[in-house]
Amino acid sequence: MALESRYADDPDTAALFRRLVELPEGPGRERLRGEIICAWLPMAHRLAARYRDRGETLEDLRQVAALGLVNAVDRYDPERTRAFASFAVPTITGEIKRHFRDRMWSVHVPRRVQDLRNVLRRAAAELAAAGTQPSLARIAEHTGLTEVEVRQGGEALHGFTALSIDAEASVGGSGVLLCDSLGTVDGAYDLVLDREAARPGLRNLAEREKRVLYLRFFAGMTQSAIASELGVSQMHVSRLISDSCRRIREEAAREPGRRKTTRDTARPRPV
Numbered sequence: 001m002a003l004e005s006r007y008a009d010d011p012d013t014a015a016l017f018r019r020l021v022e023l024p025e026g027p028g029r030e031r032l033r034g035e036i037i038c039a040w041l042p043m044a045h046r047l048a049a050r051y052r053d054r055g056e057t058l059e060d061l062r063q064v065a066a067l068g069l070v071n072a073v074d075r076y077d078p079e080r081t082r083a084f085a086s087f088a089v090p091t092i093t094g095e096i097k098r099h100f101r102d103r104m105w106s107v108h109v110p111r112r113v114q115d116l117r118n119v120l121r122r123a124a125a126e127l128a129a130a131g132t133q134p135s136l137a138r139i140a141e142h143t144g145l146t147e148v149e150v151r152q153g154g155e156a157l158h159g160f161t162a163l164s165i166d167a168e169a170s171v172g173g174s175g176v177l178l179c180d181s182l183g184t185v186d187g188a189y190d191l192v193l194d195r196e197a198a199r200p201g202l203r204n205l206a207e208r209e210k211r212v213l214y215l216r217f218f219a220g221m222t223q224s225a226i227a228s229e230l231g232v233s234q235m236h237v238s239r240l241i242s243d244s245c246r247r248i249r250e251e252a253a254r255e256p257g258r259r260k261t262t263r264d265t266a267r268p269r270p271v
Contacts, residue, residue: 010085011039017078037066037073040088044069047092054100061096068095116153119143201248209244216241 013036020036023029048065052058072088081087123143124134132138136154140147202210208230215221215229223241227234 064099068092120153197252201251212240
């Protein structure tokens with residue numbers, strides 16, 4: 001990859017870097033380090049400006065580029081690399097690209113899937129340049145990935161931005177919002193609440209009353225069949241069911257702290 005060409009106003013800091021390497025840790029070295037960073041900051045801002053209008057403010061991009069510049073200054077070895085610009089530019093652009101990769105996703109996408117997204121985008125461009133339709137199967141063959149991995153990478157292509165649930169589900173001004181098409185109310189939730197509310201009342205019923213309710217509402221037996229099994233009249237079974245249901249409803253309507261249990265009612269009274 002071609003490196004950044006030098007601008008006319010790029011500072012000549014070769015001598016400063018040689019001094020920086022020789023100085024021990026201390027205030028003097030920190031002042032010289034800060035001088036070098038300030039000298040190259042315009043170059044970092046130029047690199048940041050290349051990535052404007054991609055969903056991030058220019059000020060934030062400049063801060064990221066400045067961080068990359070600081071890392072470049074701290075890691076630069078004038079004995080190994082002739083020009084600082086040739087070392088700093090890849091370091092700064094890499095920091096900016098990492099910022100977009102790790103910080104700009106409005107939906108959390110695992111790093112593995114992010115990498116699949118990049119592979120998929122390159123493969124689709126290569127196939128399109130060769131005049132081949134980039135279908136799922138052809139991309140999988142071209143990259144050596146499975147079709148499942150290609151599908152995951154394709155889904156990640158839309159992970160930078162999230163669609164509001166208040167947006168219209170279709171174009172054309174239909175007025176139907178996306179939230180109106182995302183699932184329905186599950187009646188099982190109400191059933192769970194009802195069962196929990198009825199649990200204290202059921203616990204306080206006598207065994208015979210519990211059996212009558214079980215046979216009627218869980219075993220599906222008629223009142224006449226229950227009466228025959230218990231050896232009582234059908235009218236008596238009807239009264240047991242009505243009275244038991246009434247007591248369960250009353251118990252469910254009470255505040256939790258005021259409910260009585262069978263143990264409380266069976267406790268002997270003080271003399």
